[in-house]
Every structure is written in structure tokens, then in C-alpha cells.
Amino acid sequence: MGRLRLALPVLALIGLGACDAGSAAQAPDAEVLDAAWDEAEPESVTLQSGVFLPGFRVGGQWYGGGRDGDCTSLGGETTCEVSGVGTVTLVGDTPARAGEKSRIVISAQATSGEIEAVEAVADLDLPGANAWISNGFQSWSQSGALALAPPVDAAALDAALTARGDPEVLRDGRALSWTYTAVGGGADTFEALLDPQTAREAKGWFQVSRSPDAPDRVRVRMAVGGDGDAAATGAFLVARRAGAAGTPAVSPFAPGAEAERVPPLSGWNSWYELYEAVDEAAVRDNAARLAEVVAANPAFVHPHVVVDDGWQRGWGDWRHNDKFPNGFERLSADLDAMGFRLGLWLAPLLVAADDPVVTEHPDWLVGDLVYPHAVNGDMRVLDITHPDARAHLLDALRALSVQGVRLFKLDFLFAGTWPGARHVPMTGMAAYTLFWTEVRAALPPDTALVAVGAPPLPTLDFVDAWRVGSDIAVPNFGVSWAFLPSQLRNLAARQPFCLRGQCDADPVLLRVQGPDAVEFGAYTVAAAGGGLFLSDDLRALDPVRLEAGLTRDVLDKAFGAGATPESLFPPDAPDGLVSGFSDAIARKSRHVVPVLWRFADGARAAFNVTDTPLEVEGVTVPPHAVRPVPP
Numbered sequence: 001m002g003r004l005r006l007a008l009p010v011l012a013l014i015g016l017g018a019c020d021a022g023s024a025a026q027a028p029d030a031e032v033l034d035a036a037w038d039e040a041e042p043e044s045v046t047l048q049s050g051v052f053l054p055g056f057r058v059g060g061q062w063y064g065g066g067r068d069g070d071c072t073s074l075g076g077e078t079t080c081e082v083s084g085v086g087t088v089t090l091v092g093d094t095p096a097r098a099g100e101k102s103r104i105v106i107s108a109q110a111t112s113g114e115i116e117a118v119e120a121v122a123d124l125d126l127p128g129a130n131a132w133i134s135n136g137f138q139s140w141s142q143s144g145a146l147a148l149a150p151p152v153d154a155a156a157l158d159a160a161l162t163a164r165g166d167p168e169v170l171r172d173g174r175a176l177s178w179t180y181t182a183v184g185g186g187a188d189t190f191e192a193l194l195d196p197q198t199a200r201e202a203k204g205w206f207q208v209s210r211s212p213d214a215p216d217r218v219r220v221r222m223a224v225g226g227d228g229d230a231a232a233t234g235a236f237l238v239a240r241r242a243g244a245a246g247t248p249a250v251s252p253f254a255p256g257a258e259a260e261r262v263p264p265l266s267g268w269n270s271w272y273e274l275y276e277a278v279d280e281a282a283v284r285d286n287a288a289r290l291a292e293v294v295a296a297n298p299a300f301v302h303p304h305v306v307v308d309d310g311w312q313r314g315w316g317d318w319r320h321n322d323k324f325p326n327g328f329e330r331l332s333a334d335l336d337a338m339g340f341r342l343g344l345w346l347a348p349l350l351v352a353a354d355d356p357v358v359t360e361h362p363d364w365l366v367g368d369l370v371y372p373h374a375v376n377g378d379m380r381v382l383d384i385t386h387p388d389a390r391a392h393l394l395d396a397l398r399a400l401s402v403q404g405v406r407l408f409k410l411d412f413l414f415a416g417t418w419p420g421a422r423h424v425p426m427t428g429m430a431a432y433t434l435f436w437t438e439v440r441a442a443l444p445p446d447t448a449l450v451a452v453g454a455p456p457l458p459t460l461d462f463v464d465a466w467r468v469g470s471d472i473a474v475p476n477f478g479v480s481w482a483f484l485p486s487q488l489r490n491l492a493a494r495q496p497f498c499l500r501g502q503c504d505a506d507p508v509l510l511r512v513q514g515p516d517a518v519e520f521g522a523y524t525v526a527a528a529g530g531g532l533f534l535s536d537d538l539r540a541l542d543p544v545r546l547e548a549g550l551t552r553d554v555l556d557k558a559f560g561a562g563a564t565p566e567s568l569f570p571p572d573a574p575d576g577l578v579s580g581f582s583d584a585i586a587r588k589s590r591h592v593v594p595v596l597w598r599f600a601d602g603a604r605a606a607f608n609v610t611d612t613p614l615e616v617e618g619v620t621v622p623p624h625a626v627r628p629v630p631p
Contacts, residue, residue, distance in 0.1 A: 049217060052122040054080055054090035056108035056115050057226060064088045064108075065121050086110035090120055094238070098188050101239030103195065106224070108232050115232035117225030123217040128186020131573035132208035132218075133493050134173030135180045138414040138455050139467035141169050142486065143493035145592070147573040148183070148218065149174070151209035161205070161227045164418060165371060169470065172576035179457055180496055181206040183218055184244045185569035192222055193496060195235035199457035200433040202231040203417070228419035229427040246495060246564030246594070264531030264559045265407070265448060265465055266300045267340065269507055271308035272473050272535035278310040279323035280331060282537070289538035291338050293546065299555040304407050304448070305335055306343035306533070315379060316351030318396040332404025343407030343448070344400060348393055349416040349435065350379040357382075357392070364389035366431075367421035371412070381415045384435045386423035394442045407448040410439075414453050429458075436462040450504060456497040465502035465530055468494055470580065472506040472521070479512040481624050482584035485591035485609040488524045489577075492565045492594045502530035503562070510549040511536045516625035518545070522554045523605060523626045527597055529562020557599055565594030566604075589624065596629065604629045 047053065047066060051073075055065030064071070064080035071080040078090045092104035106118040131145045152175045160168075160175035179199065182191040194204030207221040224234025268290045270278040287305050294300040313321050320327050332342040350371060351357050357364055358380055366381040373379050383389050397408065416435055417428040426434075432455075440449070440462045451459045452467040459466055469490035473479045487505055497503060505528035508521055525532055532555070538546075557563070570592050578590045593609045595616060606616040607626045614621045621627045 047121065047123040047211070047213070047219070049123055049125050049214075050094050050096055052078070052090060052092075052094050052104060052120040052222075054078060054088040054106045054108070055119045055121060056086060056088045056110075056232075057117040057119075058085060058110050058113045058115060060116070062119070065119065084111055085113075086115065088118060092238075094122060094124075095190075095240040098240050098242040101237065103235060103237055104222070105235045106233065110232075114230055115225075116230050117223055118231060118234055119221060119223035120236070121219065121221045123211045123214055123219050124183075124190055125216075126183060126186055126188055126190060126218050129183055129218050130185035130571070131569040132177070132183040133181050133568060134177040134208075134577065135493055136171055136173070136490075137168055137178040137203070139451070139453050140470040141178075142171050142173060142470075142490070142577040142579060144173065144486075144489040144577050145493065145569050145573045145594075146173055146577070147575055148208070148210050149575065151207060151212065151219065157207070165414075166374070170579050170581070172578075174576050175207070177206045177208065179204060179455065180494070181208055181220075182568055183208050183220065185567075185571070185573075186244075187242065189241050189244055189568070190218070190220065191239050191241070191496075192220065193237045194224070194457060195237055196457050196461070198224060198234045198236075199429065199455075201430050202229060202234060202427055203227050203429060203455075204234060204236070229429070231427075244567040244569050246492070246566055246568055246598070263301055264502060264529070265304060265450070265504075265533070266302070266531045266559070267304035267306060267343070267533055268538065269306040269308055269343075269409075269533050269535045270310075271345070272479075272507060272509060273511070273537040274308075274310070275475055276310035278307060280325070282539075283307055283331065284334070286538045287335055287338060287340060289541075290340070290534070293534070293538070293550070294339065297550060297555055299559050300532075301559070302341060303339070304341045304343045304533075306345065306407060306409055308345040308409070309347075309411075311344065312346070314352050314355055315347055315373075315376060316355040316357055316382070318346055318348075318400065328400065328403040328405060332406075336404070341406035341448075342404055343409060343450075344405050345409045345411060346397075347379075347412040348397070348410055348439075349382050349384070350412050351382055352376065353378040353380060361388070363423065364392065366418070369415070369418055369420045371415045379412075379415070381418065381420070383422050384416065384431055384438065385426060389423075390438060394438060397439065398442055401443055401447065406446070407450065408443070409450045409452060410454075411452040413451060413459070414455065417455060429455075433458050452504075456494065460497060460500040463501060465504045466497065468498070468503040468505055468528060468530075473509060474581075477581075477584050479509050480580075480584050481513065481517050481589065483580035484517065484521050484524065484624075485583070485589060485593055486580045487521075488527070488607060488609070489591055489593045491524065491528055492568065495564055495568070498529065498562060503528040504530045507533040507535035508549055508554075509536060510534070510545045511541060515548060516622055518549050519554075520607065520624060520626050522549050522551075523557070523607070526554050526557035526560075527563040527599070527605075529558075529560055529600070532558040557601070557603075561600035563597040563599040563605070566596040566598055567594060570594055602631050604631050 069082040088108035211217040211219040225231030369381040371379040449463040469487040608614040608621040
């Protein structure tokens, strides 16, 4: 096992002592063995506090990072060489004090074989740290704060890296965090974010745990690749800041990006009561009722009427069905006259297994990838790298745009990121970036794009709004409290992404639930700061519920800059994340979510997701409710 040799100038720069020359600690038990270590010959690696060491994976095995061979460091560049396998280099310094941030770049070359992934591993001194943020891969994926614990084993890590569809969405979060993480709860918070340019080519992930060798330290592992697509290089943005406040210090975005945000989107969406039964008459009737709502609430600027799933002939055949017999040109014109813009839902990268494209153009599909949709059956994935497949999709979008569609809600986008055999060989993330580049260029510049079921980076470079959580209601469960807490929990865990663009927390549902739950949902949308959509069938909605749900305070905040939790790390952070489905079945509210939030206008609110009353700064907050607290 090799040793790290640090040059004195580097030690002086990061304010650390000399490298510990003591013997390596005994290997941890197999149950808590870090996935980075070779399971065949488990060994523990002593890491110098605060120093990231680079590693790489070849043939399914990790090398470097102090495990084998020698590592040398000089002038902010650390190199680890493994004889007969390869070399990996890390450029960048670890932030040692609050207020510091840096960019860390890792690159590797193999002597033989292919570099499958690269990593950087360090043990950090974070006194008092008790929790970390585990971020799911895409919009719907469970995200939230977890208690610090020993690292998971290699099998659990590999399962998380290769999880697809629902298994990834319903993750418990313990194995890894995708794209972003933070760890803290004590005096300082350490944050790390996948570099946005890297995210255009590969997937990045983090493991955060108690160090197996020094339990008073936090082991942070940052890696790119390993999900089935190879990555020989990658970069991360890392920072250290004082306290555990909710406003992120790390931003992947250009300075001033917040000021360039488009106006918050608003309006009505057909999905959450009409579902696939939507038809033209229902859209027109709801638009007429929405016009009355907008007239009474001028905060709705440039509102949209969005026709969700159910208008198309089939998944992959994006032409109107007989429920919209005249297409959308006349409907769009009539909505324009009412002050509305027409929006449509699509799942652009999925094709139903019985669609003619599957049999007539099998080369338009990504290898043998299949997404098993729970209701509509197996779906194939369109290969955007094939010029004819790309033209097929873009022509469909342009045809709808010509008919007056001004907003596209694009869904199930995660499937386009999966590794697979494509017409032009490239990673899933590279193909996904190509998809957005082509779609944005094909549509008029003022077309609004909303991404759902999507990873945040690089999606946020192209869209006007990004769904931050899972669906707010599910047909078989109806409108249920159980699906509200996870929306707020995801929003808390994904604060850096909401700095770039609009985080869409899904519509406010005003029917069925009691006043406290309705208000909780409305304030969750307001905390996202991404505008406000309704999704009840307004024809049947009691006007009293409409007035109670759309208070002036909710409206003002919904079209503002949102809110941030006062601490990312609840003191009682759980061991794993629970889903709204499991809460609905158990009839218990078991989510753990930050309680105190501060809005951009300085107002503070306490959110209680539990089943019992909560006392917060002298204010009693009932179960499943939100209440203002003193500023």
C-alpha cells in the first residue's frame, strides 16, 4: 500500500501538518467496507485529513487513492501511479477554512484496459457534523438529509449506480448522492457539486460517511462514471462555509444568473384531476373559469393552459387524437384571445412498444433499452443521435409549435441518459445534452420549456423550469397528504439548483384536503419560487376553496424568489429516506424535513410534517400545517 508524499508548499497553502507516517488502521468489517476498497483483499487506507487523493477504476476494480503505488503532490497537483495499471492526477486544493472554494479536476490514463471512472477521496475534519444531503438522480428521485453512518458495501454502491426507473426514484439514499451533496450540522458545512461541463458528458456522484479509519472525521468520496458509461476525467466545485444555513455557497452558474431568470410560469394544468380523460371541451371550460381567477389575481402574468397526457395518439406518435378533433391551432388562438398561452405535455424520448417506429425503424432506438411504464406498458428509448430519429422528433415538435403551442412540458427525460448502444457512440449524458441543444434550437426562442423526470444538470442550461420533486398526487391514491412532505424535503435538498432557474414544486391542489394541508401545499409551491399552477377541475371546485388556497400572501411569495431552510441538516436526520407511497400505505407521516424556512422578503415560516403538534419559537404548529413565526 502506497503513501502520500506531500511537498511543503502544498502543506503551507492548505494549512495542514505533515503526513502521518503511522501504520494503516485495521480493515473495517465487510458489512461497512467502503465500496472503494478491493473486496477480495480488504484493506484500510489512512487518508491525511483534508487532502483529496485521486483514484480510478479499471476492469471493475478501484486503484490509486493511496491504496497501491505512490502518490506525489506539488503545486496543487497530486498524482497517483499504479504500476501496470495506470496513472491518475488531481488538480486543485481542498478548502480548509470557511469561505474558501475551489475546483477539483481529476483525469486518468490506463496502461491497459479502459478507465471506467475517476474519483477523489478525503477525510475531512468537520466538528459536530451529523448529517449529509443525499440527492436523487432526477426530478422524482427521493432526496433529503441523512444521518452520518458507516459507508455502505460495494454491492450496495453498485446497485445504486445501476438503478433505473422506479428503483432509483424510490431510493433510500444511503449508498450515494447524485450531482450534489453537503455535509454539516456543526460549525462548518462542506458542499460539493459536479461541474456543469462535466455533467454534459457523464454522471457524477458522492459518498459521504463516517471515516472507517477515523470516526471523528467525515469521509467524502467524489466520482464520475461507473454507471455503465466510462469516464476518464471529471471536475467538481467544492466549498466550505460557516454554519448550516440554507443559502448555498456553491453555485455552478455564472455570476448574476439569478437576475436573468425568466418570469415565473403560472396557469392551469389538466393532469391532477382529469388525467388521461382530458378533452377539448374540458380545456375550454377550465380556461373560462381560469380567466375569472386571473382577473381577480393580477399576480398571474402570462398564464398558460397546459394540456397534459391524454391528447396524443400514442407515446411516440405526437399527433392529436379524436378528443381534440380540430388539432390545436383554433384552440391556441382562442386561448390567446383570453390572455393565455397553450402548453402541451410530451414524453419525447419514449416510444410505445407497439408504435410502428419500433418495427419499421429499429435503428432509431437505443439498443435494447426498455422502460417498463407501470400503466402504459413497455417503452423503447428514441436514439437522438440518429439523424432520422432526431428529425422525426423535431418535426413533431415544430408541427405543434406552428399550431400555437407556446409551452412544452417534457417528461420521462431520464431514459435518455441511460447507457446504451447508439447510432453515434457517446455517453447517455452526452446524448441527453444533444437532445436539449437540438430541441431548444428547433423551437422559437419565446417557447417555454419545462423539464420533468430530468436530472438538474445540464437540464437547467436549456429550460425555463425544472420539476424539483415527485408527483403531488397519484391516481390510485387520490389527493393525499402523504405526497406533500417529500416535495418540501426535495426542495430543501436541492437548493443550489433553484438558484439557476425555476424549481417547479408541482401545482397547488385545492380540493378534498383540509385547510391546513391545502395551505401547506400552497406554501411549498411558494417556497420553490417557481410560479404557481392550479390543477383541479375548476368547473367543480368550490369557490371558497379557491379563495382560501390563493391568499395574497401565497400569491406574493409564489411569484417571488422562494425560500431556503434555515438549516439543511435536521438534528434528527433519519438513516434512510421514506417515500410518499409508504407513508400513504402506513397512514403515518415519517418524513424528516427542515422546519424553519426564510422567504426572500424576510418572512419566516415553520412547516410541520409530523402527525403531532410542534412548538416552534412560541408558536404552536398543528400537524400537517405551516404557520408564520417571528422574523
